[in-house]
Amino acid sequence: MIPHALRWLVALLLASASACAQAGLRLSLDTDGLSRSEYQASQALLEEAEAALPPSFIERLDREVEVRWSDDLPADVYGRITRPDSLSLNARLLPRLLDPQLADADSGRSHGSLRRELLATLLHELTHLYDRARLWPASERLQQWRCSTEFGSSGPIGQRDLCRGQTQRRFSLSDDPRLLDLAGWQQLVGRRGSREQDNGQVARSPDPYELSNPREFVAVNMEYFLLDPTYACRRPTLQRYLQQHFAWQPARQAECPADYAYLNAGRDFGRQPLGRLDPERVYEVDYLLAEPNQQWASRWGHSMLRLVVCAPGRPRGPACRLDLDQHLVLSYRAFVGDVQLSSWDGLTGAYPSRLFILPLAQVIEEYTKVELRGLSSIPLRLSREETEQLVARAAEQHWSYDGDYWFLSNNCAVETLKLLRGGTGRRELQDLDSIMPNGLLDILESRGLADRSVLDDPREALRLGYRFDSFRDRYQAMFVVLRDRLAVPQQEVEEWLALPPEQRRTWFAQADLRASAALLLLEQAALRRQLLLAQEHLKQRYLGARKEPGDGRFAEADATLRQILDNSGFLSRPAELLDAGYGLPQPGEWQQLEAATNERQHRLRQLTDNLDREVRRLLEPELVAEIEAGEANLEQLGQHLRTLHKASGGLTLP
Numbered sequence: 001m002i003p004h005a006l007r008w009l010v011a012l013l014l015a016s017a018s019a020c021a022q023a024g025l026r027l028s029l030d031t032d033g034l035s036r037s038e039y040q041a042s043q044a045l046l047e048e049a050e051a052a053l054p055p056s057f058i059e060r061l062d063r064e065v066e067v068r069w070s071d072d073l074p075a076d077v078y079g080r081i082t083r084p085d086s087l088s089l090n091a092r093l094l095p096r097l098l099d100p101q102l103a104d105a106d107s108g109r110s111h112g113s114l115r116r117e118l119l120a121t122l123l124h125e126l127t128h129l130y131d132r133a134r135l136w137p138a139s140e141r142l143q144q145w146r147c148s149t150e151f152g153s154s155g156p157i158g159q160r161d162l163c164r165g166q167t168q169r170r171f172s173l174s175d176d177p178r179l180l181d182l183a184g185w186q187q188l189v190g191r192r193g194s195r196e197q198d199n200g201q202v203a204r205s206p207d208p209y210e211l212s213n214p215r216e217f218v219a220v221n222m223e224y225f226l227l228d229p230t231y232a233c234r235r236p237t238l239q240r241y242l243q244q245h246f247a248w249q250p251a252r253q254a255e256c257p258a259d260y261a262y263l264n265a266g267r268d269f270g271r272q273p274l275g276r277l278d279p280e281r282v283y284e285v286d287y288l289l290a291e292p293n294q295q296w297a298s299r300w301g302h303s304m305l306r307l308v309v310c311a312p313g314r315p316r317g318p319a320c321r322l323d324l325d326q327h328l329v330l331s332y333r334a335f336v337g338d339v340q341l342s343s344w345d346g347l348t349g350a351y352p353s354r355l356f357i358l359p360l361a362q363v364i365e366e367y368t369k370v371e372l373r374g375l376s377s378i379p380l381r382l383s384r385e386e387t388e389q390l391v392a393r394a395a396e397q398h399w400s401y402d403g404d405y406w407f408l409s410n411n412c413a414v415e416t417l418k419l420l421r422g423g424t425g426r427r428e429l430q431d432l433d434s435i436m437p438n439g440l441l442d443i444l445e446s447r448g449l450a451d452r453s454v455l456d457d458p459r460e461a462l463r464l465g466y467r468f469d470s471f472r473d474r475y476q477a478m479f480v481v482l483r484d485r486l487a488v489p490q491q492e493v494e495e496w497l498a499l500p501p502e503q504r505r506t507w508f509a510q511a512d513l514r515a516s517a518a519l520l521l522l523e524q525a526a527l528r529r530q531l532l533l534a535q536e537h538l539k540q541r542y543l544g545a546r547k548e549p550g551d552g553r554f555a556e557a558d559a560t561l562r563q564i565l566d567n568s569g570f571l572s573r574p575a576e577l578l579d580a581g582y583g584l585p586q587p588g589e590w591q592q593l594e595a596a597t598n599e600r601q602h603r604l605r606q607l608t609d610n611l612d613r614e615v616r617r618l619l620e621p622e623l624v625a626e627i628e629a630g631e632a633n634l635e636q637l638g639q640h641l642r643t644l645h646k647a648s649g650g651l652t653l654p
Contacts, residue, residue: 025053025061025126030068041097042069045115049122052226054246061130067122069094079121084132087125093118110207111227120223127222131172131215173245174214177430181422182237182393183217184401189414189435200353200403203575206582229254234583236392237422260395261585261593263574264328265356274590274597275357277309277328279391283320284308286377287416287450288329289441290367291470301437302367303416305330306360306377307391321465327360330394332415353403353415354573355394364468370528372472377465378441378450382424390423395584397422399575413437475525478518482507485515497526501629508636513644520637527630534623 027046031039046067050058063085070088073080079089096102096114103115111120173179180186184201188194199211210220224231225242232239232249233256243249259278266273290302307328310320320326333356367373382390397419404410413434421429428447434440444450454466461467472493479493486507490496496504504523511519577596581589616624 023059023062025050025058026064028064028066030066032068034069037098038069038094042067042094045097045118045122048119049126052119052123052250053126054248056246056248057126057130061126061133063129065126065129078117079125081125081128084129087122089118089121111223116227120227123226124219124223127173127219128215131174131218133172173218178425179218179241180214181418182241183214184211185214186418187421187433189410189433201397201400202402203573204400204578204582204584226250230256230586231583232256233586234581235396236584237389237396240389257587260392261590262357262395262398263597264359266359266362272594272597273601274593277307277357277391277395279388281310281312281316281326282307282387282391283310283316283318285380285382285387285390286466287380287441287444288363289376289378289437290371291374291376292438300413300439303332303412303437303440304363305390305394305416305419307394324360324465329356329358329360329363330416330419331356331358331363332412332419353401353410355397355401355415355419357394357398367470368468369471369525370532372470372475374470375468376441376455377467378445378452379454379466380420380444381449381451386424386426389425390420393423394419399584402573411435413440416440471525475522478521481515481518482522485512486510493522496522497529501526501626501633505629505633505636508633508640511640513641513648516637516641516644520634520641523630523633523637527627527634530623530627530630534619534627537619537623 027050029039029042029046034042066086068086068088069091070082071091073088073090075090075092077090078093079087082088093114097118104113106112107114107117109117111117177187180195184199185195185197188196199217202208202211205211206224207220210217221235221238221242224235225239228234229250229252233254236256239249258280259276262275262277264273264275286306286308288304288306290304292301307330308320309323309326309328310316311323311326314320314323332353364375367375403415413436416437417429417432417434417440420426421432426449428449432440432443432447434443441450441452445452454464455461458467462469475497476493479490479496482488482496483490488496488507490499504519504526508516508519574593577593577600578585578589585593616627619627
């Protein structure tokens with residue numbers, strides 16, 4: 001016979017074992033008023049929800065949650081948490097759940113059938129419970145309180161993620177700085193620890209409700225993470241985050257394509273803009289800095305990222321740096337068509353900020369030849385994994401992001417830093433803060449993330465493509481030829497280019513073969529400068545037409561320029577080409593993309609066929625006269641050069 005005390009001990013151990021076996025999330029159905037068939041359908045739904053959840057989710061959310069059918073919910077609400085241990089489902093949906101035809105029919109919602117929507121609702125609401133649960137031990141809470149007290153928080157989203165010199169906080173999902181970066185609630189410049197209240201990732205969303213706040217973002221994305229096999233292909237960075245958080249992923253996973261679709265925003269309208277970017281072919285990522293100039297918007301430079309893409313078939317390695325025709329540039333820009341910015345509108349956020357993907361050759365020409373600014377391409381010290389993650393994040397932003405451009409708080413440097421922070425997850429980037437492109441490069445270098453030593457040898461930097469010199473030095477060299485051979489009175493090339501075309505023309509007849517060649521190059525530069533001024537003029541007229549649509553003076557400019565910009569706008573906001581789906585486009589959507597981009601490109605080619613005539617009709621007569629005079633100069637110089645060349649017996653230039 002077992003002694004009484006021993007029997008008590010055995011009973012206690014058995015009770016403890018039973019409690020351990022029952023630890024974790026437990027869903028219990030309130031059966032009050034349910035028929036047998038209603039009970040069976042409801043219980044099957046609960047079991048399906050439990051089976052879909054990660055084991056660590058169930059283990060951490062250690063509580064019993066009662067699920068009941070309620071008549072108190074609004075008609076459009078499928079379910080709601082009513083207490084920390086109670087979840088209500090809309091009783092109006094129960095009869096439809098019992099009918100297989102109605103339960104499996106398309107509900108008109110994002111997950112398809114009614115059964116699927118109810119399952120997603122259960123997972124959504126349970127995620128809210130999980131997200132609100134404090135998962136760190138009670139012994140750590142005092143430390144967390146001290147951190148938040150010392151560094152503060154601003155609004156429901158803003159909290160410091162690191163205590164300097166102390167241990168890292170442990171977060172619920174919607175309060176994790178890493179998730180907030182990926183979700184689109186980014187850190188505010190100059191207010192460390194504070195977060196943006198608006199989310200710019202508005203395009204290609206599975207459900208706009210996710211943009212309400214970070215808590216809803218987490219819950220909506222958990223639905224798709226658990227139920228959509230293509231989620232990993234459509235939102236790879238969030239899939240990676242959730243997979244790491246739970247140390248688990250759903251068994252059903254679609255096979256993702258090796259590359260990402262993107263729209264090449266190059267100016268060649270005869271080329272199919274739909275491209276495919278394979279992260280395996282990206283050798284390195286550079287911080288690409290356009291040097292400052294004297295214009296108000298450019299006095300601190302312009303931040304971009306350069307993807308060093310290897311030619312097809314070439315193994316990843318240093319030789320890929322010479323495949324310049326394959327390289328791409330990630331550039332946050334504030335206006336379609338490379339039109340120069342209005343400083344006041346830039347300050348007040350009147351422009352959209354979008355991620356353009358451009359061919360490197362076009363970027364080099366824009367800055368070195370047109371704007372006369374040099375480019376420095378500084379390699380970033382990223383691991384192979386970080387490089388591929390950054391490429392994936394850039395592709396996601398290309399399709400989803402449509403923010404506002406502010407010169408002083410959300411400019412190219414801020415956007416580039418956000419992309420680096422979200423794409424790599426590097427801790428060194430978490431407390432960086434810079435609104436100046438050149439200042440951001442300095443900080444990246446000081447943190448050991450950028451290798452500026454590639455510029456130490458100027459000749460080698462030019463040869464290997466770490467440096468692209470401004471054509472200003474070449475133009476100045478040509479201008480020195482003019483001073484030596486023609487004794488022109490101007491001292492700098494800018495003074496010469498600023499002269500009216502007729503005054504420059506008076507020197508042509510005196511020019512020998514070498515001076516004429518120099519004049520030809522400078523006339524080409526002058527015409528580019530004149531066209532840039534014309535572009536600025538058109539932009540002002542276009543913006544004026546938008547602000548004063550009833551003013552007949554601007555109606556013609558508004559109609560023509562709106563048609564051009566509307567047809568080319570898809571290059572910066574490609575999501576408008578697709579009417580369904582979310583995240584990165586999948587192979588099933590590529591055919592629609594190809595058809596849509598071909599149609600848009602055909603329209604743009606038709607516009608560009610008569611663009612010159614249409615644009616000049618909109619310009620002021622004085623500006624048109626200057627452009628035509630510049631073109632006449634080029635024609636006259638060409639003829640003069642041919643005459644001199646023939647007279648010299650075909651000799652080469654001295």
